[in-house]
Amino acid sequence: MTNTSLDLTRLAAVDARRAAQLLKGVRAAALAGKQPPAAPRPEIGESWRRMLSSGVDPDRGARVHLLTVEETERRRQSSPLRDILPVLREGLLPAVDETLHIMVVSDAEGRLLWREGHASILRKADRLGFEVGADWDEDLVGTNGVGTTLVARRPLQVFSAEHFVSTHHDWTCAGAPVHDPRDGRLLGVIDVSGPLATMHPATLTWVASVARLAESELRNRHLMSLERLRTVAAPVLCRLSGRALAVDPHGWPAAVTGMLPPDRLPLPKSFGPGRVWLPALGDCTVEPLPGGWLVRIEDARPAGAVSRLVLDVSRPRRWSATVSGAAGSWSQELSPRHAELLFLLAMNRAGWSAAELAEGIFGDPTRTVTVRAELSRMRRTLAGVLAHRPYRFTEDVQVEVIQPDHPANLLPHSTAPAVIRARTAGRPVPWPGDR
Numbered sequence: 001m002t003n004t005s006l007d008l009t010r011l012a013a014v015d016a017r018r019a020a021q022l023l024k025g026v027r028a029a030a031l032a033g034k035q036p037p038a039a040p041r042p043e044i045g046e047s048w049r050r051m052l053s054s055g056v057d058p059d060r061g062a063r064v065h066l067l068t069v070e071e072t073e074r075r076r077q078s079s080p081l082r083d084i085l086p087v088l089r090e091g092l093l094p095a096v097d098e099t100l101h102i103m104v105v106s107d108a109e110g111r112l113l114w115r116e117g118h119a120s121i122l123r124k125a126d127r128l129g130f131e132v133g134a135d136w137d138e139d140l141v142g143t144n145g146v147g148t149t150l151v152a153r154r155p156l157q158v159f160s161a162e163h164f165v166s167t168h169h170d171w172t173c174a175g176a177p178v179h180d181p182r183d184g185r186l187l188g189v190i191d192v193s194g195p196l197a198t199m200h201p202a203t204l205t206w207v208a209s210v211a212r213l214a215e216s217e218l219r220n221r222h223l224m225s226l227e228r229l230r231t232v233a234a235p236v237l238c239r240l241s242g243r244a245l246a247v248d249p250h251g252w253p254a255a256v257t258g259m260l261p262p263d264r265l266p267l268p269k270s271f272g273p274g275r276v277w278l279p280a281l282g283d284c285t286v287e288p289l290p291g292g293w294l295v296r297i298e299d300a301r302p303a304g305a306v307s308r309l310v311l312d313v314s315r316p317r318r319w320s321a322t323v324s325g326a327a328g329s330w331s332q333e334l335s336p337r338h339a340e341l342l343f344l345l346a347m348n349r350a351g352w353s354a355a356e357l358a359e360g361i362f363g364d365p366t367r368t369v370t371v372r373a374e375l376s377r378m379r380r381t382l383a384g385v386l387a388h389r390p391y392r393f394t395e396d397v398q399v400e401v402i403q404p405d406h407p408a409n410l411l412p413h414s415t416a417p418a419v420i421r422a423r424t425a426g427r428p429v430p431w432p433g434d435r
Helices: 002-014 016-032 042-054 069-078 080-098 119-128 147-152 203-237 336-347 354-362 368-381 417-424
Strands: 102-107 112-117 156-159 171-179 186-195 244-247 253-257 274-278 282-289 292-297 308-312 319-325 328-334 398-402
Touching: 016 042, 016 156, 042 147, 069 112, 080 102, 080 112, 080 186, 080 203, 102 119, 112 119, 119 186, 147 156, 147 171, 147 186, 156 203, 171 203, 186 203, 203 244, 203 253, 203 282, 203 292, 274 328, 308 336, 319 336, 328 336, 336 354, 336 368, 336 398, 336 417, 354 368, 354 417
Parallel strands: 308 398
Antiparallel strands: 102 112, 102 186, 156 171, 171 186, 244 253, 244 292, 274 282, 282 292, 308 319, 319 328
């Protein structure tokens, strides 16, 4: 079945119309619950299953509601993607106009904020509702190059009848996510779309390369802002005794005194001036600085008095961990990898070896170095919550997991074998020793 799918993908590069016809047969079988003539690509098959479970109309999709002009402009002004539009235009627009495509930039919710390209294709896109201010979340319009890329969190091409909604079958789309290098947050998607006949197998690689270039530009801008904060903070820190550091709004240290420079300091959502408890440092006093915060570490209370952790994986693209105890509470959004690891740890309180976690996350028990590195980062953040040998939650911490209503929506980006098993089978994860 997998080989047939690969042959179909290769065929699309040389005979787009024939591949489109075969894909329509694959989609029709999937909708009817029958054995398809070829297997859809895994990420497309996963998306179709989500669409079937959520009730998206395969013939029309949902009506696309447009943002007001004022709300669209507000989102544009607050989006970090606004600063990298020159990079995107330089990297994409010349070829987009020549090849009868359009470039679209969405935010992390699937709202289209910018759209440019060939005038004739823009008019065709208008008829689909593929216009500025429209919501192209997968739950509304089915499998597509914007919404499905947001779920998968990796570059993705959607070709012809791989679109769940039939009115989109004359299009091919290639989308790549853009992440904020400061905190890993998903900012949105760059998408290049056009008529079926203009599909080229290199389009996805091209779009993904431009997305990485855009992230590099964001990284350079971040380094410049840290340097400005360092200039402001250095005279302040040199007058202080004890331990203190200056961090930017995303927790990156610009300067320290009385301590070794830490890695990025995860900050709670409600971070601000006054007394704040941080699991990695304990009780701290926070003061504003131009472009960041001055954090002074107090020695009155250790950082490890945590009694409860709530892992929320119920939302499609935002997962969080909230810890609380006698010292207070603290909440942080999680990266996709950390959400996967904490979910596995929560499903087996007895613990996992590094090899068992590597098998559950990557399907390869030899990838222990990567697992240990990720868990080391989490242990610095969740001090007093995680233990090792084996990796597990500490015995005195109460753990609660908030899961989505439907199993198919559990960490839908994840390709981890253990998470896929939790989404599709009765047994939630491959328990240690259950082999």
